[in-house]
Amino acid sequence: MHVALMGGSLRPASLNARLLHHLAGLLEAQGREVSTFVGEALRLPLYEEGLAAPEGAQVLHEALRQAQGLVIVSPEYNSGIPGHLKNAVDWISTMGPSPWQGLPVLLCAASPGAFGGARGLVAWRATLANMGALAYPGAITVPHADQQLDEHGAPTDPRSAASVDKTLGGFLALAARLRPEP
Numbered sequence: 222m223h224v225a226l227m228g229g230s231l232r233p234a235s236l237n238a239r240l241l242h243h244l245a246g247l248l249e250a251q252g253r254e255v256s257t258f259v260g261e262a263l264r265l266p267l268y269e270e271g272l273a274a275p276e277g278a279q280v281l282h283e284a285l286r287q288a289q290g291l292v293i294v295s296p297e298y299n300s301g302i303p304g305h306l307k308n309a310v311d312w313i314s315t316m317g318p319s320p321w322q323g324l325p326v327l328l329c330a331a332s333p334g335a336f337g338g339a340r341g342l343v344a345w346r347a348t349l350a351n352m353g354a355l356a357y358p359g360a361i362t363v364p365h366a367d368q369q370l371d372e373h374g375a376p377t378d379p380r381s382a383a384s385v386d387k388t389l390g391g392f393l394a395l396a397a398r399l400r401p402e403p
């Protein structure tokens with residue numbers, strides 16, 4: 222199974238990027254093929270009608286076309302989607318053929334705040350539904366992530382770690398049913 226992961230902020234010390242790399246490591250340890258899009262890979266020019274899609278958007282578009290599932294690990298900015306991630310999604314939504322239709326997506330977030338970025342995921346669900354992607358009902362959120370993620374992005378609380386395994390496993394099972402290996 223090929224799983225794409227996108228997210229993190231543009232900060233080198235991004236907590237969400239750290240969590241993303243941890244999730245990518247878990248997937249690789251299970252023998253899944255992963256493509257990661259994080260940090261500078263998502264620093265794309267602002268979408269503008271008439272501009273040719275930048276190379277970064279083309280690479281992401283192709284990875285999403287090949288993927289059987291997408292894991293988004295998103296910071297929450299003012300209860301919404303950070304601009305650089307929304308911009309990347311907007312680019313891809315203008316490029317055919319659409320990779321979004323029926324694409325299983327697992328939403329994840331980490332924040333130093335008490336809600337773990339959960340409010341931003343509400344905004345993600347509306348955007349994904351608009352594009353025809355299938356957001357998994359569960360989600361991974363890490364509150365107080367500045368204290369609750371270790372240096373490799375793994376949750377330090379055993380209950381959170383178990384919840385990550387359970388949610389990731391449930392998502393992969395659904396993605397395998399919706400998008401069997403070619």
Ligand SMILES: Cc1cc2nc3c(=O)[nH]c(=O)nc-3n(C[C@H](O)[C@H](O)[C@H](O)COP(=O)(O)O)c2cc1C
Nearest residue numbers: 230232235236237238296297298299300332333334
């Ligand atoms: C413009 C801006 C808005 C933010 N809004 C929220 C918010 O609504 N909820 C929240 O939990 N954290 C908010 N934060 C704090 C981020 O969660 C925090 O900076 C986090 O570390 C960002 O993710 P990163 O570590 O991956 O860069 C905001 C940060 C910025 C810069």
